[in-house]
Amino acid sequence: MIDKKSVFLKVVSKLTDDKKTKSDQPIIHKCRVIKTILIKLLTSAILPYLLFHGFSHATEYKINGILDLRAVSNDGINSYLEGGHGKYRFNETDQLSLSHLGVDFKIDWENNYSFHAVANGYSDRTNDGIGISEAYLQYKGLPFGSGLRYQYRVGMLYPRVSMENIGRAWSSPYSLSYSTLNGWIGEEFRYLGFENRLVRLGKLNQSAYDFELGIALMTHNDPAGAMLAWHGWVMTSRQSLWNESLIIPDFPARENTLLRNQAAESEPFLELDDRIGYHVTGEVKKTGKGNLFLGKYDNQADPKVVKNGQWGWRTAFDHIGIKMKISKRLQFIGQFLKGHTLMQSPAGQDLVKNDYQSGFVMLSYNMAPHRFTTRLEEFSITDNDNIIGDNNQEYGKAATFSYAYRIQREWVLHLENNWIQSHRYARHYHHLPVELIERQWQVGVRYYF
Amino acid sequence: MKLSHLIVFFLSFYLISTAISASEIQIVDGNDSPIEGLVIFLTPITSAGSDSKISPAQKSIIEIAQLNKKFKPYIKVIRKGQTVKFINKDDISHHIYSLSNSKKFAFKLKAEQMPELVKFDKTGAVSMGCNIHDWMSGHLLIVDTPYYTFTNSTGIAQFNIEKSNEYWINIWHPQLNSDNHLQRARAVFPLNQRKKIKLDKPMLEIPDQEQIDDFDFLDGY
Numbered sequence: 001m002i003d004k005k006s007v008f009l010k011v012v013s014k015l016t017d018d019k020k021t022k023s024d025q026p027i028i029h030k031c032r033v034i035k036t037i038l039i040k041l042l043t044s045a046i047l048p049y050l051l052f053h054g055f056s057h058a059t060e061y062k063i064n065g066i067l068d069l070r071a072v073s074n075d076g077i078n079s080y081l082e083g084g085h086g087k088y089r090f091n092e093t094d095q096l097s098l099s100h101l102g103v104d105f106k107i108d109w110e111n112n113y114s115f116h117a118v119a120n121g122y123s124d125r126t127n128d129g130i131g132i133s134e135a136y137l138q139y140k141g142l143p144f145g146s147g148l149r150y151q152y153r154v155g156m157l158y159p160r161v162s163m164e165n166i167g168r169a170w171s172s173p174y175s176l177s178y179s180t181l182n183g184w185i186g187e188e189f190r191y192l193g194f195e196n197r198l199v200r201l202g203k204l205n206q207s208a209y210d211f212e213l214g215i216a217l218m219t220h221n222d223p224a225g226a227m228l229a230w231h232g233w234v235m236t237s238r239q240s241l242w243n244e245s246l247i248i249p250d251f252p253a254r255e256n257t258l259l260r261n262q263a264a265e266s267e268p269f270l271e272l273d274d275r276i277g278y279h280v281t282g283e284v285k286k287t288g289k290g291n292l293f294l295g296k297y298d299n300q301a302d303p304k305v306v307k308n309g310q311w312g313w314r315t316a317f318d319h320i321g322i323k324m325k326i327s328k329r330l331q332f333i334g335q336f337l338k339g340h341t342l343m344q345s346p347a348g349q350d351l352v353k354n355d356y357q358s359g360f361v362m363l364s365y366n367m368a369p370h371r372f373t374t375r376l377e378e379f380s381i382t383d384n385d386n387i388i389g390d391n392n393q394e395y396g397k398a399a400t401f402s403y404a405y406r407i408q409r410e411w412v413l414h415l416e417n418n419w420i421q422s423h424r425y426a427r428h429y430h431h432l433p434v435e436l437i438e439r440q441w442q443v444g445v446r447y448y449f
Numbered sequence: 450m451k452l453s454h455l456i457v458f459f460l461s462f463y464l465i466s467t468a469i470s471a472s473e474i475q476i477v478d479g480n481d482s483p484i485e486g487l488v489i490f491l492t493p494i495t496s497a498g499s500d501s502k503i504s505p506a507q508k509s510i511i512e513i514a515q516l517n518k519k520f521k522p523y524i525k526v527i528r529k530g531q532t533v534k535f536i537n538k539d540d541i542s543h544h545i546y547s548l549s550n551s552k553k554f555a556f557k558l559k560a561e562q563m564p565e566l567v568k569f570d571k572t573g574a575v576s577m578g579c580n581i582h583d584w585m586s587g588h589l590l591i592v593d594t595p596y597y598t599f600t601n602s603t604g605i606a607q608f609n610i611e612k613s614n615e616y617w618i619n620i621w622h623p624q625l626n627s628d629n630h631l632q633r634a635r636a637v638f639p640l641n642q643r644k645k646i647k648l649d650k651p652m653l654e655i656p657d658q659e660q661i662d663d664f665d666f667l668d669g670y
Contacts, residue, residue: 166670173664287584288657448666
């Protein structure tokens, strides 16, 4: 028990220490109360309570995970992970890789509380990494007689957007590569915050429908939007780790405009302005049939703030998704996201001002042990600022055909073909074709534990 | 005629005659279509006629399983005072609860854990769910009568009652859209002929105890 406690405390202290290092940088802060309140609440109040009272209840520990080994062949250009404009996470020369090792550590108490920490490791030769991607405390109460149930999560969280990343460690069981829409969520979105959900269960009200309202308040996601602007939409299966820096591709305006103050790498999970962002979601669900999910996200970042080369990007978007069971074997998912982002000079000049959107439709046919999935996507970025040498304009289409064969319960073999056709002016800065088709084959073996 | 033939003849006659003597109730909807799977239980109108005999089957421990993330069976009828054994046959945890006034409970059932035993001392309906898997639902009806059964595919329920008495015919189903999910009629048993009862209210759709995502290894995202 003591060992488990100390491991748990180490995880918690690692999470908080890492952010201390960043916030100890010599930066003038007007107010740090809001910024640290969630961490303090988590570490000084809730977790100690659970450690010393929660352990007196029956406690269940679980370690689950996913191991994903992949062989890849593509005709793309240098991967976005290396600062290139390639839309895949692998380079042409990469052949075999540990594509994903995700471990979900969970403590479950009898009193409706649980703690989750998800660690991810990648050894793919483009951008190896190991670290934490999620860590949170969850409370999920029993419903009241009225069918209402309150639940919350507090900690380092994904905003709930994706309808395909439902598997272990945020993997997608449908395909090896995520849609461009959810790939962006995996790359630039995570926050420290407090997510509340109120659910009305239909079965306790003689209704076939469940309703849910979610409100999340968040910090530490101010630079989100930078990578989308500068490398565009990508089709990836790489989730950013909490302390990761992401390489920004070169473009001329980084030398001769105020954008020269931008650091070479973006750190998406920083709090720069002590403003609290929000994410509101709503969901209607019919048990076993499907659900409609929509939300509004706004990080409320101050677009004029820049600290140590990291800018606040005012990034806001609306998203909508539908998941439907068309027949016993056929499932449909459609998601659409549309929003805008803005970063400015301290004087208020627009440096990057983009509108963007991405959507996909997906059909997945399950004839156990076989599963066939097709996903079609369309995406764009509209560059609305006047900065020369930083054209973020983009339009593209993508298609994915994925076949999965379940060898045993825990072992799944995947074969996948990805195709992206895109028009992106910024490739011209690297003497690459503006109009480009990138193709990729992937063979993956996944082991779930 | 051989003796064996005679025995077969009389035995058949006996069986047929007892079958005919069983009282039959048929439940139909507004379109006269029979409804299967409704619970029918009889309660004497006067307490003088109450019959508290309990068959060995009605004394035994009833099993309700959690299998493939479903309650199995979906509906179970038990006698007051009977014990139910909740057994998790999945390799994941469940969090079973009831919010019903007649019996409130909540417990977690881990995979391969010993079954949880719950005794039901009050009559009434108990709706159960799983707080981890919202699509799971199961129902218990606790009755204080030996006469209970389900309607078959032709909407018929049979009761063998020899002693003449007047009973409430209680029709119950969690998706019966009436007060307390119950409709009642009265009749003197044994019945002379099949009694047909039309439901006053339509049945609601029985929810699929199925999640939309047919994958294992989902982590609640």
